[in-house]
């Protein structure tokens with residue numbers, strides 16, 4: 001997969017692409033990440049990329065002609081162009097999975113007070129990462145790239161994301177590693193028992209328990225099977241006391 005990030009601040013991405021899993025995914029050829037500096041597409045001698053808002057008011061607005069030239073020069077009919085904006089549809093794991101199937105994902109990052117409204121006509125969709133305002137789209141583009149890249153084949157072990165929180169609609173079960181006892185807290189005995197059937201049931205039940213306690217909204221959307229219904233009944237009883 002190719003990810004192209006159109007930004008005024010390409011240096012913000014150095015840590016992101018130079019470390020850890022993302023770095024390894026790039027080295028393995030799982031993904032190619034290109035950073036494109038929107039400012040290169042400015043044609044005036046001061047390399048302006050923004051201007052004051054028509055009608056007046058505070059701040060600066062990103063110019064449509066500069067952004068359009070940048071998009072045209074770096075995309076083709078196979079590109080899927082996403083604009084980073086707090087006005088977009090709220091991002092989630094389902095959208096991450098959808099974007100991870102693309103050949104070429106283009107993330108357009110804004111800065112200043114916003115984009116000239118006409119820029120919207122050059123993008124395929126608008127995405128927000130939550131109900132808060134960032135100074136620019138760069139951090140949001142990293143959030144989206146990170147969550148998409150880890151879903152690509154060979155980026156991480158497949159089983160690692162099949163059990164992710166959200167991908168099956170429930171929060172993930174609790175995990176432990178050695179030491180077996182720390183500061184008076186013990187790893188649950190069942191996880192040390194070697195009984196795979198019991199471990200699986202424990203994990204399913206704790207996954208349901210967490211979702212019930214922390215994100216009941218997810219549980220409302222989740223289709224329980226017979227075993228899960230029984231486990232949830234037990235949890236509701238246990239949590240009453």
Ligand code: 6GU
Nearest residue numbers: 084085129132134136140
């Ligand atoms: Cl995608 N961009 C900006 N600037 N702010 C945001 C956002 C995106 N998502 C939430 N807040």
